[in-house]
Structures are given as C-alpha cells and as structure tokens.
Amino acid sequence: DFDATATRRDEAREQRLMLGAVNKVYVKRTRRGSVKTHVRQVYLRDDLPTGSPYLDPPHLEPKLTGTRYLIIDTNVVLHQIDLLERGALKDVIVLQTVLDEVQHNKISVHKRLRVLIDDEAFRFHVFCNEFHRETYTPRSLGETPNDHNDRAIRASAGWYQAQLGESAQVLLLTNDAENLRRAHDDGLAAQSLASFVQTLPNARELQDLVAPAHVDGAAAPGSAHATDLVDKNSRQYDAHLPMSELTAGLQAGELHQGKIRVSRHSASRGFVGV
Incomplete structure (x- = not known):
C-alpha cells in the first residue's frame, strides 16, 4: 500500500x-x-513581459510607450533594416519567431536588429511568443516552415489585439502578399511597409530608404496592394544596351564610362567619376 x-x-x-x-x-x-x-x-508560461503598460504588472518598466504597436514580420526585417535603423518606426514588437528566423537567414541583419532592441530610444520589444501559453503555435501536418512562421506571427498579432482592446492599436507590417491577405481574413489590421511609410509626416525623406518589396506571392492586378507588393517576376527597369552599342557609343564619344558612387543616405542620389 x-x-x-x-x-x-x-x-x-x-x-x-x-x-x-x-x-x-x-x-x-x-x-x-x-x-x-x-x-x-x-514549457509554456503566461507571465512573459509584453512590453505594454496596459498588460504588464506595474513593477515592469514598459518599452512600448505609444498607443500604436507595430508588429513586423521577417520579410520586413531582412529587407528594410536600413529604414528601421533610421528610427522612423517606434513601439515595435519583435516576435521570437521573427528573431529566430532572421538569425537563421542572415546573421549580420540579426546583429543590427539586436542593436536596435538594446537601444531604449528605438522602443523595440522582444516578445517570446514561442514560450507563451496563448501564442504558442504548433506546426500543422504538411505545413511549410514559412507558412507556420507566418501563422505564428498572425496569431501573436491577434492575441495582442484581443488583449489590448481599445487601449492601443496593433498593426501588422508585412510585404508578403499572402500573409497580408490572410491577416485581413483573420480580421487583423495589416499594411505593407510602403503603405505605412506614406502615412508618416516625414514620408518623403523616408521613401528613399524603402527597399523594393520582396514577396512570396504577387498581389492581384488592380487590388489595393498591387502598387506596394511587387511581383518578383516583373521587370522594373528597362534592359541595358547590348555591348556592341555600348562600345560604339564610347568610341564615338556619345557615352562615357566611369564608377558610380551611390549616397549612403539616399538610393536615388549619387555621382559618377569619369
């Protein structure tokens, strides 16, 4: 007994x-x-810091001090890190899913993102969604890693939105056409980064820092996002002249050859040393 x-x-x-x-x-x-x-x-927990004063205990100093929280996906971090370093986006939630995926794809961008997280002036907060009881998202049978990560990001955005209610707005920023469509289907507030930047007061000076969108699926023609989400198979620039025409132009003095130096602060500015 x-x-x-x-x-x-x-x-x-x-x-x-x-x-x-x-x-x-x-x-x-x-x-x-x-x-x-x-x-x-x-081991899943329900007491992980969210970075928000509306959700965390009073003894935790919040990193997110505004009333609009931005959740960025992996695509935005990998291809728009220059814009993020400019400090135009505040109160940004970096999910553990995104942090791990960035580290797996490009360690140099991961290090730059870590600098932003550690600098309190940028107001970036890491939320460990992979270890939270309400946001942990197991991978479905047959689901690709990319689709699983996107679903985990949307699940965390939905959880934040439900918890905050009217206290603060939650906006998901993604340049992935399929992820954006599914976010809207789930009732989430979501935008492409280019669309969001256009709403900022200093949009004109930031526009040069917005890299061309990298997407996994193109937006439907005529849709509201077709101008922001670029089809990866479409040609954005005219083809170069053939070598025969270049050589003839140089010999005739109609063309000049030199090295281009692009400005570090503006992709549309630079000079050519002939």
Whole structure:
C-alpha cells in the first residue's frame, strides 16, 4: 500500500510538472544520410513581459510607450533594416519567431536588429511568443516552415489585439502578399511597409530608404496592394544596351564610362567619376 501511494504521488507530481509543457519534434538528416528525430520539451508560461503598460504588472518598466504597436514580420526585417535603423518606426514588437528566423537567414541583419532592441530610444520589444501559453503555435501536418512562421506571427498579432482592446492599436507590417491577405481574413489590421511609410509626416525623406518589396506571392492586378507588393517576376527597369552599342557609343564619344558612387543616405542620389 505504501509503494502504491508513493507511485500515485510521483505520478501526480509528474502530471503537474508536465502541465504547460509541450514537445517540439525536429527531424534532421545526418552527414551520413540517416534521419534522426529530436524531441525538445518546451514549457509554456503566461507571465512573459509584453512590453505594454496596459498588460504588464506595474513593477515592469514598459518599452512600448505609444498607443500604436507595430508588429513586423521577417520579410520586413531582412529587407528594410536600413529604414528601421533610421528610427522612423517606434513601439515595435519583435516576435521570437521573427528573431529566430532572421538569425537563421542572415546573421549580420540579426546583429543590427539586436542593436536596435538594446537601444531604449528605438522602443523595440522582444516578445517570446514561442514560450507563451496563448501564442504558442504548433506546426500543422504538411505545413511549410514559412507558412507556420507566418501563422505564428498572425496569431501573436491577434492575441495582442484581443488583449489590448481599445487601449492601443496593433498593426501588422508585412510585404508578403499572402500573409497580408490572410491577416485581413483573420480580421487583423495589416499594411505593407510602403503603405505605412506614406502615412508618416516625414514620408518623403523616408521613401528613399524603402527597399523594393520582396514577396512570396504577387498581389492581384488592380487590388489595393498591387502598387506596394511587387511581383518578383516583373521587370522594373528597362534592359541595358547590348555591348556592341555600348562600345560604339564610347568610341564615338556619345557615352562615357566611369564608377558610380551611390549616397549612403539616399538610393536615388549619387555621382559618377569619369
């Protein structure tokens, strides 16, 4: 009887420990070609800092001090880091999903993003959505890593929006046409970065820093986002002259050859040394 009671007590303790824990399964191929399955246990919590004074306990100093929070996806960070470093976007929520994906894709951009997060003047907050009980998003069967990450980002944006209510606005910024469409279908406030920049008071000076949109799917012709989300298969510039015409133009003195120096602060400005 004593052994049975001890066993039940141990089982109950194990169940309590397992409460809030989930298993993340990874399948990796070794150098020899064999496949190994790795299981990592993740403990989910509901007391992780959100960065907002409307949601966090009073003793936590909030990083987000405005009334509009911007959630940026991986695409925006990877291709618009110059704009982010300009300080035009404040009260930005960087999800753990985005931070990890940026680190996996481009470590140099990850380091630059970390500098912005550490600088209190930029008001960037990292929210560990992968470890929060309400925002943890398990990967569905057959779902690609990119689709899973996008769904996790939308889930976190929806959670913030539901928790804040009328206290603050939550806006998802993405240049991915499919992610933008699904965000709107989910009832989320979402915009492309180019559209959002146009609403800012200093939009004209920031426009030069907005990189051409990199998308996984093109917007439908005539849609409201077709001008912001660029089709990756479309030609944006006229083709160069053939080499024969270039050579003839140089010899005739009609063309000049030199090195172009583009301004670090404006993509539309520079000079050519002949």
